[in-house]
Amino acid sequence: MENQVAEIRxxxxxxxGVIGVLHQNVLDAPYSLTEVRVLFELDRRDLMEAGELRRLLGLDAGYLSRMLGRFETDGLVVRERSVSDARRQVIGLTEAGRAVFATLDEHAATEVRELLDGVTEEDRRRLIASMGTIQEILGEGPKARPYVIRPPRPGDLGWVVYRHGLLYNQEYGWGLEFEALVARIVADYVDGHDPSREAGWIAEVDGERAGCVFCVRKDDETAQLRLLLVEPSARGMGIGGRLVEECLRFARIAGYRRITLWTRDVLLGARRIYRTAGFELVGTEEGEGFTEETWTRDL
Structure with missing residues (x-):
């Protein structure tokens, strides 16, 4: 425990020290960090009760009142009585107040951009993910995590093969033959790739890969959805449905009239996603311990 305490300190x-550098522009301004935080909260909404602002930031009532008085003198805020309760005071930023905050906010954003200039994209993602972990552990508990959907980058296709091979072996016992099948699908996607008719997407959560899907050409009128995968840690976030939606959107733009996919009956979560997206089961074939299924829908 003592070693851990020392590490945290x-x-x-x-x-x-890092924060001191980031706040240099703010410190050079005529407002303190606390005052800038108050401006930030007021900028997020049209009007805010004084009591709510005080509780949100943990400020002394007298200190906040003096601060707002200064802002009012500078023409940054207006204060008035609440129409619903005359005992309460509401505050709002003036146009001048919003302009002042926008300038301070841009200075702060510039400092962060300069801090990240020498950091690689991969390390930026690691940094953001680590910051999220700190907030989750030391904050009020886990919050809904945002995710991004992006095109594949170098290294992603190897990850697609690796995660399909490992994950489906762990969950369903599928072996090297299945992993080899995935590798061939990925290789076929790269060979003779036509970006106007084929595309792939990678989902990221906290800077880490969390899912994938591909839309490939089956024939001139039919697209094929392939290799949908969502990591167990990211399931329940709507990522699978979002990836399928992206695939359908691309297939329509590419000019296909219908889209098809192949799956197995044991993949219950994927089958629910396909059914929700409007796919219908049109064919089956018995395999070893499972049923292979073909699903399709018009575009």
């Missing part, structure tokens, strides 16, 4: 000293 050392990180605090390091991070305090």
């Amino acid at each position: 050392a990180f605090n000293r390091f991070y305090t």
Whole structure:
């Protein structure tokens, strides 16, 4: 425990230095960090009750009142009585107040951009993910995590083969033959790839790969959805449905009239996604311990 305490204190000293650099432009401005935070909260909404603002930021009532008085003198805020309760005061930013905050906010954003200039894209994703982990552990608990859908980058296709091989072996016992099948599908996608008629997508959560799907050409009128996968840690977030939606959208733009897919009956979660997206089961074939299925829908 004592070693862990020492590590956290050392990180605090390091991070305090980083924050000092990031806040330099704000410190050069006529407003303190606390005052800028108040402007930030007021900029997020049209009007805000003084009591709500005080509780949100943990400020002393007298200190907040003096601060708002200064802002009012500077023409940054207006204060008035609540129409629903005359005992309460509501505050809002003026146009001048929003302009001042926008300038301060842009200065802060510029500092962060400069901080990240020398950091690789991969390390940026690691940094953001680590910050999210700290917030989750030391904050009020886990929050809904955002995700992004992006095109494949170098290294992603190897990950697609690896995760299909490992995950489906762990969950269903499928062996090297299945992994080899996935590798061939990926290789076929790359060979003679026509970006106007074929595309792939990678889902990321907290900077880590969390899912994938591909839309490939079956024939001139039919697209094929292939290799849908969502990591167990990211299931329940709607990523699978979002990936399928992206595939359908692309297939329509590419000029296909219908889209088809192949799956297995044991993949219950995927089958629910396909059915929700409007696919219908049109054919089956018995395999070893499962039934192979063909699903299709018009576009």
